[in-house]
């Protein structure tokens with residue numbers, strides 16, 4: 001038995017949800033470039049969960065179902081006040097809060113496919129509320145109730161800031177949600193599938209996935225990108241900062257990918273948005289620094305930017321606190337996790353690979369007093 005470190009190149013499942021072939025990303029056969037320009041996040045949710053785009057009445061029904069399920073139990077909001085909220089990473093809080101939601105769902109253990117679909121709607125609807133309520137409570141503000149007539153992207157921004165977002169902000173945020181929704185068998189999606197393949201419940205799958213997304217080699221990279229941009233602070237400092245890191249063999253966050261070789265097709269959409277939004281805000285330096293870093297890392301290391309790189313300056317331009325970047329990734333990726341969880345249940349087999357043993361050979365037990 002030989003192993004592949006990090007399971008590189010291992011095909012671990014079949015899936016009809018999304019694919020990456022020759023650096024082209026598709027959701028159910030629709031090119032991400034097409035969806036990024038044309039689709040609403042709600043349409044993408046439906047596409048991932050049903051493997052087809054919704055008709056008008058189906059889309060309206062999904063929007064209504066999401067709107068109807070956005071409120072979260074008061075006990076979950078109250079629990080945010082039971083610890084030192086300012087010292088907690090929002091991804092850790094989200095991981096616990098989603099798990100806690102399961103405690104208040106009477107059908108949490110019901111494995112009927114219709115019950116699981118209802119849970120998907122509930123989790124997708126409530127995750128926006130959890131992230132925005134956490135952010136507001138941490139800042140000493142009351143959570144803002146959702147407006148049922150707003151779309152998913154607008155509602156998130158509204159619940160976060162308490163004021164109506166501008167059209168350009170909603171457009172940018174919707175695009176970011178579409179771009180992050182699914183990505184074949186990335187680490188967090190694989191985690192979700194492994195968890196539910198034991199026939200554990202949907203809440204367990206999403207909770208496990210949030211834990212996996214949190215790390216800086218995966219979703220956590222977007223927050224680290226903004227930390228780096230803040231440290232660099234000006235275009236003049238980019239050269240020495242990046243070349244210093246590369247000389248020390250340190251990783252530059254937001255670059256590289258296990259699957260893409262020529263580049264991540266999502267990055268260009270975020271780059272365009274970053275340019276537009278930083279200009280509107282009069283804070284072009286974040287975009288200019290990003291472009292310069294991209295030139296150096298792509299040029300010298302042949303490592304193109306991934307989805308996390310330009311999303312950082314986009315979210316910053318939307319006045320979002322930096323440690324909320326990864327929770328926002330989770331809000332979007334929940335749609336993909338749920339699609340994969342439902343797909344896993346529909347044709348399940350326990351996921352249990354083998355390990356190549358590299359420890360000592362056979363040994364004989366020696367009683368403790370003789371060792």
Ligand SMILES: CC(=O)SCCNC(=O)CCNC(=O)[C@H](O)C(C)(C)COP(=O)(O)OP(=O)(O)OC[C@H]1O[C@@H](n2cnc3c(N)ncnc32)[C@H](O)[C@@H]1OP(=O)(O)O
Nearest residue numbers: 216217218219221250251252253254255256257258306308
């Ligand atoms: C949504 C997402 O999850 S996208 C990914 C987000 N993560 C990041 O942006 C973190 C930075 N990037 C990385 O750590 C990696 O590129 C990963 C985790 C994305 C992919 O990792 P892997 O496929 O395992 O590649 P691995 O880490 O083995 O790197 C291969 C080589 O490229 C180098 N490399 C990879 N990424 C980077 C980077 N961002 N900066 C500098 N060097 C890098 C490694 O140092 C290694 O070099 P070596 O062969 O000389 O030792």
Ligand SMILES: O=C([O-])CC(=O)C(=O)O
Nearest residue numbers: 182183185186187258307
């Ligand atoms: O696919 C991956 O390994 C990471 C990634 O880009 C994502 O999850 O969007």
